[in-house]
Amino acid sequence: MSVIKVHDKQFQPYIGAVELQQRIKEMAEQINKDLAGERPLFIAILNGSFMFAADMFKHLTIEAEISFIKLASYKGTKSTGNVVQAIGLDEDLFGRTVVILEDIVDTGKTMSQFLPQLEHQQPKKLIVASLLTKPEAMVHPIQIDYLGFSVPDKFLLGYGLDYDGLGRNLPEIYQLVESEK
Numbered sequence: 563m564s565v566i567k568v569h570d571k572q573f574q575p576y577i578g579a580v581e582l583q584q585r586i587k588e589m590a591e592q593i594n595k596d597l598a599g600e601r602p603l604f605i606a607i608l609n610g611s612f613m614f615a616a617d618m619f620k621h622l623t624i625e626a627e628i629s630f631i632k633l634a635s636y637k638g639t640k641s642t643g644n645v646v647q648a649i650g651l652d653e654d655l656f657g658r659t660v661v662i663l664e665d666i667v668d669t670g671k672t673m674s675q676f677l678p679q680l681e682h683q684q685p686k687k688l689i690v691a692s693l694l695t696k697p698e699a700m701v702h703p704i705q706i707d708y709l710g711f712s713v714p715d716k717f718l719l720g721y722g723l724d725y726d727g728l729g730r731n732l733p734e735i736y737q738l739v740e741s742e743k
């Protein structure tokens with residue numbers, strides 16, 4: 563792994579593919595233990611989570627369902643600010659154990675707007691599994707039940723995460739080089 567250029571920016575290797583896969587396997591093993599018998603419904607948030615969701619799901623040995631949704635952001639009223647709306651969420655969540663799969667919880671804004679909408683449907687449990695989070699960037703505190711890596715507040719790329727549409731296909735995670743933050 564070496565420094566790469568995407569669009570106009572340089573990115574340096576940060577988390578290798580082997581380390582990523584090992585951590586995701588550990589997260590899945592913990593979920594296998596904790597949620598056995600609950601037949602959880604995993605909801606993966608597109609686009610960024612597609613690789614994490616696929617790799618996580620392969621390691622689940624319990625009965626589980628998965629659904630993929632996209633969050634569309636639109637301008638709400640003055641009091642609500644921007645509002646996120648789930649596209650493609652057809653399942654009834656009432657009484658279900660629901661696990662949200664995110665690639666990253668950064669400022670927490672997306673989850674802080676989305677989780678209350680899901681709570682309305684009265685799931686039995688609402689659980690968040692995120693591969694990454696940036697504690698220093700978090701302005702809307704979100705409880706992450708299963709976390710892969712806690713990372714500094716620097717822009718990341720790869721393994722589903724994009725910079726202006728590119729880089730999602732990289733099997734490892736890169737960090738924007740220091741001088742460019």
Ligand SMILES: O=P(O)(O)OC[C@H]1O[C@H](OP(=O)(O)OP(=O)(O)O)[C@H](O)[C@@H]1O
Pocket residue numbers: 607608609610611664665666667668669670671672673724
């Ligand atoms: O905690 P936050 O600051 O709200 O950031 C986290 C969100 O940002 C990313 O999605 P993005 O909106 O970039 O869409 P994408 O997954 O399609 O790239 C990521 O997948 C999260 O959903």
Ligand code: HPA
Pocket residue numbers: 666668716717718719723724725
């Ligand atoms: O660090 C990041 N990289 C790419 N997309 C993101 N969305 C939130 N944080 C990030």
